[in-house]
Amino acid sequence: MAGTDTDTDTASGPPKDASPAAGEPRDEQALAGLEAGLDALDAVRVRRTPLRETLVRKVLPPVTAVALVLVVWQVLVWAEVAPDYKLPAPSAVAEEVRAAWLQGTLLDYIWTSVSRGLLGFLLALAIGTPLGLLVARIGFVRAALGPILSGLQSLPSVAWVPPAVIWLGLNDSMMYAVILLGAVPSIANGLVAGIDQIPPLYLRAGRTLGATGVRGARYIVMPAALPGYLAGLKQGWAFSWRSLMAAEIIASSPDLGIGLGQLLENGRNNSSMSQVFLAIFLILIVGIAVDLLVFSPLERWVLRGRGLLVTR
């Protein structure tokens, strides 16, 4: 221990035999030069992946997978494994898309659902965030609400549709109620998990800098919990979207306009399997698109900024 220099640095250190310390006069300039050398040797260089590599590694595999599914689907249709009212051809579904596009209703279907979903999600965000902060930081609130939030998270939000219809009627507020009950617990729980995983060192460092109370929450706790919070938001969106689809399928009324859920339900009533497929694809595509265009870039940006993104 005393006087021994144990090297516990995990980063790749400079070669130990290169020590210029012995014998050399150590004036100001020598020190500055030595320091600059150490900095240059030790600094971590961060490389951004070039676009071409991203295309080959990230875009090509999913495109291949989708193409493969289409091929298998077409083969099954040609082999006539099921009658066409059960398994429509890909071309029939494509025709359904084209017809809806030409009628100008395709974007209406999507927008009706997406606008509901996003507004509901933003409401859930506004409620879930302070709720999560309270649960994480105040022991009494955590003991009181923590188990309930976890329980609500595992309750399928379809279960809320019947009571919501009875309490609020067949209207948009009923849809929002179902979305909130599905998404708020996810968002709050994500934030709680994010806060629980903050290294205690950051909180101590924050306190010595004078960040306590509200300032501590704003400058230390919230930014430190951001990765967990984002994971919660991502799940919260998935729950919002699922709850909304459940609500739209079960509760249809002419006043509500035709969203993707109603489109699916209409397809079933019309015994039009291609319309059912169309609705399912659109629901899937919206879910994937929001994740791909909003949450994944956000998550990658946050993780990259913190050096937490593993590049292989």
Add this chain to the structure above:
Amino acid sequence: MATTITQATEDATAVTYAARVEHVSKSFPAPGAPGGRQLVLDDITLDVAPGEFVTLLGASGCGKSTLLNLVAGLDLPSAGSIRTDGRPALMFQEHALFPWLTAGRNIELALRLRGVARPDRRPEAERLLELVRLKGAYGKRVHELSGGMRQRVALARALAQDSRLLLMDEPFAALDAITRDVLHDELTRVWQETGLSVLFVTHNVREAVKLAQRVVLLSSRPGRIAREWTVGIPQPRRIEDGAVAELSAEITEELREEIRRHGRH
């Protein structure tokens, strides 16, 4: 005994210490120990004068980090009083920089929490980075910096608090030998330039002798002040200097004797 923690900010001329620790004891609840509590620090009295550099030396379990936390105000003593001249800054073994902020923003956060106005923050952060010779590192993320650079940014952030007392808890223990050596010189230079008081905790005897004007040796379980040395060797010192080695050998012998005592019963 009464417990007082005072962070004095009165008339500067009245304050003749950067930190004054008087008869401080600290015990933690420990089932099985006599009285249900384990005594970690026993009757510590220690002054750090303005501008003085003191190292607190001891083996593991001597409570030196506990004492530092008490002086930092992160914990309360069980007995005795601690007074500091304003709120002290604290540096840890881990750099404790916030990974969601760049090097420069880490420093600016300290400035902001201290109440520095927005237009003054950026120039001040740049000045502090220059002081620790990291000009140009303002926009660097924490993970892009080497271990030694991180500790220098952490030092700049601690300096941004504009405290008169800097507490350091084995800040260089996790660095490789040559980087640590460079940071010793760097810290000595910054200390001389700023006129700060420093209370530096370490278990490395040579580090203690190289840096300090005064070395305080703590005994273990419970922590008591065992002995003090005034280091008269002029700065800049080198770890290989004969005088440094000589005093280190003397202190090491004392420290070993202190540790041996625990094996005897």
